[in-house]
Amino acid sequence: MKSLFTIFLCCLSWQILAQTNPLVGTWMMESDTMKEIKILTPTHYSFVVLDAKNNKVAYTGYGTYSVQNGKYIENAEYGNFELDKSKKLEFDYKVEGDKFYQKGSVTLADGTINRINNSFTKVKLPAQNNPATGTWNQLTSSGVDAKGEKWSHTSATHIRYMTISPTHYIIIRQKDKQFEDVLAGSYRMEGDNFIPNWEFVSNPVTDDIKIKIIQRIQAGKLLWDGMMVDKEGTHTWHDVYEKVNGKPAKTASTK
Known part of the structure; x- marks a missing residue:
């Protein structure tokens, strides 16, 4: 009974926070050249970008995020690439229904600037009763x-x-x-x-x-x-x- 109650509380907590924070959820973006999955919990983000042509992982990263003055801001804690830490990971963003738009740029340690203009769709698979969310x-x-x-x-x-x-x-x-x-x-x-x-x-x-x-x-x-x-x-x-x-x-x- 305790296990079932724990599952219920965890699922309910996720649902409540997802309702108050439209960013919470699993997001997917796909094109002819790449595919990306991005998970946003109430406190953290993580993502994987797949090079569709070679079927190889290009980028992956993890960290916390916040929304300040209408900007979506990522605080990177780890990635398989080096960032220019003097540049803020600050993006324009918008959530409309099942769409999440993220626009801005990422500056790498070597000075390379990657332009970001992402349009994600929220994944709508049956939710699992998992207390480990x-x-x-x-x-x-x-x-x-x-x-x-x-x-x-x-x-x-x-x-x-x-x-x-x-x-x-x-x-x-x-x-x-x-x-x-x-x-x-x-x-x-x-x-x-x-x-x-x-x-x-x-x-x-x-x-x-x-x-x-x-x-x-x-x-x-x-x-x-x-x-x-x-x-x-x-x-x-x-x-x-x-x-x-x-x-x-x-x-x-x-x-």
């Missing part, structure tokens, strides 16, 4: 590889930023302060089973890979017990995440 950072991970060898690491060397909406997820992984990989896509819940659909991946994923993730929330921590079967054999792992809290961004529609 929100933003999470990984604390520890351990497991056994296909050869039977044990491994483990902590956030001191391996960092994983995970954002989960009621329909999608984005996981950005960093090793020794360098970009490692990114996984993103839709998912569905079957009881405690988190079943991912890989749509945006930096490393090749073949159709013969089988994966199973059992999800639990215990003492405020998100626990993932996973098993993957590929051509090398069976891999198992245990991940521990902590919730990243923050002050919900306010828009013109909030009080």
Whole structure:
């Protein structure tokens, strides 16, 4: 009963904040040359841009955001590219129905200016009853590889930023302060089973890979017990995440 009540509260909280902040949700943009997914929680954003021609990840990033004086402002905490930190990530924005428009520019560390003129459409898939919606950072991970060898690491060397909406997820992984990989896509819940659909991946994923993730929330921590079967054999792992809290961004529609 407690688990069902937790699920109800989490889903209700997301719905309420999505109603007061029209930016909250999963957004998608697609053209002949690129495809982008962007998740906005009440406090954080994360995104993945896929080069459609080569089917490779071009950009990915994560951070907090705010709305000030009618501008949408991103505070980048991580990305697989270097920014000119003297330039503010400030954009004109507009939300009309299921459309989110973002316009401005991003200046890279080498001085390159990328013009942004995005038109996103909100994804309308059935919402999953998932108490893990929100933003999470990984604390520890351990497991056994296909050869039977044990491994483990902590956030001191391996960092994983995970954002989960009621329909999608984005996981950005960093090793020794360098970009490692990114996984993103839709998912569905079957009881405690988190079943991912890989749509945006930096490393090749073949159709013969089988994966199973059992999800639990215990003492405020998100626990993932996973098993993957590929051509090398069976891999198992245990991940521990902590919730990243923050002050919900306010828009013109909030009080």
